[in-house]
Amino acid sequence: GESVGLHLPTLSVQEGDNSIINCAYSNSASDYFIWYKQESGKGPQFIIDIRSNMDKRQGQRVTVLLNKTVKHLSLQIAATQPGDSAVYFCAENRWTGGGNKLTFGTGTQLKVEL
Amino acid sequence: DVKVTQSSRYLVKRTGEKVFLECVQDMDHENMFWYRQDPGLGLRLIYFSYDVKMKEKGDIPEGYSVSREKKERFSLILESASTNQTSMYLCASSTSGRRHGYTFGSGTRLTVV
Numbered sequence: 504g505e506s507v508g509l510h511l512p513t514l515s516v517q518e519g520d521n522s523i524i525n526c527a528y529s530n531s532a533s534d535y536f537i538w539y540k541q542e543s544g545k546g547p548q549f550i551i552d553i554r555s556n557m558d559k560r561q562g563q564r565v566t567v568l569l570n571k572t573v574k575h576l577s578l579q580i581a582a583t584q585p586g587d588s589a590v591y592f593c594a595e596n597r598w599t600g601g602g603n604k605l606t607f608g609t610g611t612q613l614k615v616e617l
Numbered sequence: 618d619v620k621v622t623q624s625s626r627y628l629v630k631r632t633g634e635k636v637f638l639e640c641v642q643d644m645d646h647e648n649m650f651w652y653r654q655d656p657g658l659g660l661r662l663i664y665f666s667y668d669v670k671m672k673e674k675g676d677i678p679e680g681y682s683v684s685r686e687k688k689e690r691f692s693l694i695l696e697s698a699s700t701n702q703t704s705m706y707l708c709a710s711s712t713s714g715r716r717h718g719y720t721f722g723s724g725t726r727l728t729v730v
Contacts (some may be wrong), residue, residue, distance in 0.1 A: 512657075537718045546621070546707055546721030547660070592659065594718075602648045602667040602713055609659040 513612045522580040524611045526593035529574060533595035537605065538567060538578045541590045550578070552596075580613075588615045620644050621722035623708050629728045636695040638725050640708030646720070647713040649691035651675075651683065654705040654724070666691055667713070698729045 516522045528536070534555050539547035553560045553567045553576075560567050566579040576593050590612050594605045624639035642649065648667050652660040652675075662675030664683040672683050680702060684692045691710075695702055705726050709719035 535718075539718070539721075544723070546709075546723050547719075548721070549718040552718055596718070602665075603711055604662070604665070605650075605719060606662075607652075607660040609657060 512609070513614065515614045515616055516583050517616050518585060519582055522578075522583045522587065522613060524578045524580075524591050524593075524613065526576040526578075526608050527574060528576060528593070528595050530595055530597065530606070531571075531574070533597050535596035536567070536569060536576050537594045537596060538565075539592045539594060539607075540587075541592065541610070543589075547592060550591075583613075583615050585615050585617065588613055620720045621708055621710055623706075623722040623725050625725050626723065627726050627728075629730060630695075630698050632699060632729055634695075634698045634729075636698045636727065636729075638693040638695075638706055638708075638727070640691045640693070640722055641689050642691075642708075642710040642720070643689065644710060644712075644720065645688070646710035647688070648711045649685065650709045650711075650719065651681075651691065651693045652707045652709065653677070654707055660707065663693065698727075700729050703727060703729045 537552040538550040540550050541547040551562045551567050553569050564581045568577045590610045592610045593608045621642045630636050650665040651663045654660050661677050663681050666672045666685045669688050682694045705724050707724045708722040711719045
C-alpha cells in the first residue's frame with residue numbers, strides 16, 4: 504500500500520546551520536509532493552511543492568529535492584532560525600479524477616537551538 | 618486574511634454524545650477535507666468533499682459522518698463520541714484542478730471523557 508514516512512521524528516540544529524528533513528514515499532503515481540510547516544497551536548501551512556517531473560525546486564531559504572529512483576524527498580532549510588522551529592510534514596498529492604488527495608507523513612519536529 | 622475557520626479551538630464532550638465540528642472557508646474552494654492528527658500518526662483523512670452535497674470516505678471514516686449543504690461549510694459529525702476519538706481535528710480546503718496544496722484551519726482539540 505501507499506505510505507509516506509519520515510526518517511527522523513526529531514531534528515535538533517544550531518541556529519544558523521542548515522537543516523535537512525527527509526521523507527520516503529512509496530506511491531509512484533503521485534504527481535506533486537508538498538512540504539508543510541506546523542507551528543504549535545496552528546494548522547499546517549504550505550511551504551513549497553515540487554512536481555514529480557522535477558528534481559529540485561528552490562524557494563526563499565528552502566530547497567526541496569526529489570529522487571524518484573529511491574522515492575525520497577527532502578527539505579533543506581538554509582541558515583535555520585528560531586522561527587523555523589515547528590513540525591514539518593511531507594505530503595504526496597494524487598489526482599483522483601474528482602479532485603486532489605493528499606497523503607501525509609508522520610512529521611518531523613525541528614528544534615532550533617540558540 | 619483568515620481563510621479556513623474552525624468553530625471551536627477546544628472542546629470537551631462526554632462519551633456517547635453527538636458532536637458537531639464546523640468548518641467554514643471563505644475562498645470559494647470546491648474541495649474540503651477533514652483530518653485527525655495524532656502524535657506519531659501524522660494527519661489521517663476522515664472524509665472529504667469535492668462539491669456541495671458530495672462526500673467521500675477517507676482512510677478512517679468509521680465513527681464519523683459529514684455534511685456539506687453549502688459550498689463554504691463542511692461539518693464533521695461524531696454520532697456517538699468515544700474516548701478513542703480524542704484528537705486534534707483539522708479542516709482544510711483547496712481549489713479544483715490538478716494541482717494544489719491545501720489551506721488548513723487552526724484545528725479543534727477534542728477531548729472525549
